[in-house]
Amino acid sequence: MPKFARRISNMQASADVIRQLFESMSDPETISFGGGAPAREALPVEKIHDIADEVLTRDKRGIQALQYGNPMGLPDLRQAVIERLLKPKGLNAGMDDVLIVSGGIESMNLVSQLYLEPGDVVLVEAPTFVQAVQIFQLFEATVIPCETDNSGLVIEDVEAKIKKFSPKMVYVIPTFQNPSGRTTSLERRKALAELGSRYDVIILEDDPYSEMRYSGETLPPVKSFDKTGHTIFVNSFSKIFSPGSRLGYIYANNDIIRKVYDIKTATNSHASVLAQVICAEFFNRGLYEPHLKKIRDIHRERRDVMMECIKTMLPDEIKSVYPDGGLFTWVELPRKVNTTSLLADALAQKVAYVPGREFFVEDRDNHDNCMRISFGGILPDKIRIGMERLANVIKKTL
Ligand SMILES: Cc1ncc(COP(=O)(O)O)c(C=O)c1O
Known part of the structure; x- marks a missing residue:
């Protein structure tokens, strides 16, 4: 077979990250804080x-x-x-x-x-x-x-x-x-x-x-x-x-x-x-402005629930970003935690996130203690359940 173009191997590492991300979201029993989708309830x-x-x-x-x-x-x-x-x-x-x-x-x-x-x-x-x-x-x-x-x-x-x-x-x-x-x-x-x-x-x-x-x-x-x-x-x-x-x-x-x-x-x-x-x-038809208000309300509640869970369920030494909007927060665990190996334990407990190293082009090992958590696509009650699972996995590792 003819060789693939050189540009394909150039982007392979980042392509693998994306593929894994989609795969982690496919198990219906896993509460995935991995994706970047907006709330289903926000679709008109x-x-x-x-x-x-x-x-x-x-x-x-x-x-x-x-x-x-x-x-x-x-x-x-x-x-x-x-x-x-x-x-x-x-x-x-x-x-x-x-x-x-x-x-x-x-x-x-x-x-x-x-x-x-x-x-x-x-x-x-x-x-x-x-x-x-x-x-x-x-x-x-x-x-x-x-x-x-x-x-x-x-x-x-x-x-x-x-x-x-x-x-x-x-x-x-x-x-x-x-x-x-x-x-x-x-x-x-x-x-x-x-x-x-x-x-x-x-x-x-x-x-x-x-x-x-x-x-x-x-x-x-x-x-x-x-x-x-x-x-x-x-x-x-x-x-x-x-x-x-x-x-x-x-x-x-x-x-x-x-x-x-x-x-x-x-x-x-x-x-x-x-x-x-x-x-x-x-x-x-003037539907956008009321829709925007609705989707802000839906996602604000999820942001609030997620940040409350981080505050009350995770140990104090863990840092996180308080986002004024959007779909994501960024969590920094103590240096000794590797979020890539932690993900296997998390998946076994039916909860997922994206390890922080995947978002860096260089110096990835230095960010092994970080994770991206997306709150947009998950109902508030499920956020609580998922965060409880994640908190248990993290506490066990610490
Ligand atoms: C930073 C950023 N840019 C662009 C997009 C574009 O998304 P789409 O191609 O779905 O419009 C996304 C979606 O997740 C994003 O996070």
Whole structure:
């Protein structure tokens, strides 16, 4: 058989992490804090049923939904993105600056196709979102981690690494980061946008969680401080609408969007028009805002229950991140605990999480004592049961 392309072995390690993650979630008896899915109860099934029913039979939208579409995406969905999602963040986009993609992850793919040559450097947060790393590696980029703390990327380290490695791109998830649940401070957001402009580096800002805020004050995106067009803002409808619909968007200067349009046309034509029509109707009918309130309430309760369980069930020496939103918290156990070997014991007790080392590109052994815990997809009562199981496993090891 012919050999697989070199890029496949490049991304193998991160691909293995993702595969294991999906496998750990397949046992129905295991309470898995491993995945990144939003609550089932947060999916607007009935509303979508009504919209789909009407849309397919009325107003000729049925024909539109089933026909080829424009690579930019449906005009009324782009309008909804501009008015309802970007404007409230202080971002003033024009219709030609927004392109609809097939899920947030596709944005990383398209932007990588546009910018990355083999051997180019991409700076990422340590820890970071594994699937993004997988994509950068598919394009044979060298992925280099930068230091983070409770306020996000450490700017001095990013600047030093920009000087040292001349990266093409810095990839950042500033709000309720996956996997750490941390949020980048206002000053650092400004500083990141400035670094992009000063050193001619793309800042790829990934923002799938900012709408899912349950406490604390909203912060403006990095993109709002971008004066030169170096920041590309990408987002997803997965958490605020439905992950199965595979919709997201890219907001960038029009000269970048025009190139992304060409790549999207060549590789995937356009995002599903059926999904776009339904999503646009969801916004047009005023259903989004009450839905957002509902999903915030659902996930806030889960966050609260999870943090209460961590506080009351785990020993005091264990540290955790209190996330103001999103789906994740990050737990740091004493150094002597190895969360990869602990996972076997946890799985035997029918509870799962993701070992922290999987989210690091380098120096993984140093993070063997960490774990990512996702609370979004689990009912509050089950969170309590799962955390009791996990606490017992941890206490036994300690
Ligand atoms: C940081 C981050 N970026 C992007 C995504 C994109 O998700 P999707 O492709 O489902 O829209 C996710 C989903 O888990 C994520 O955690």
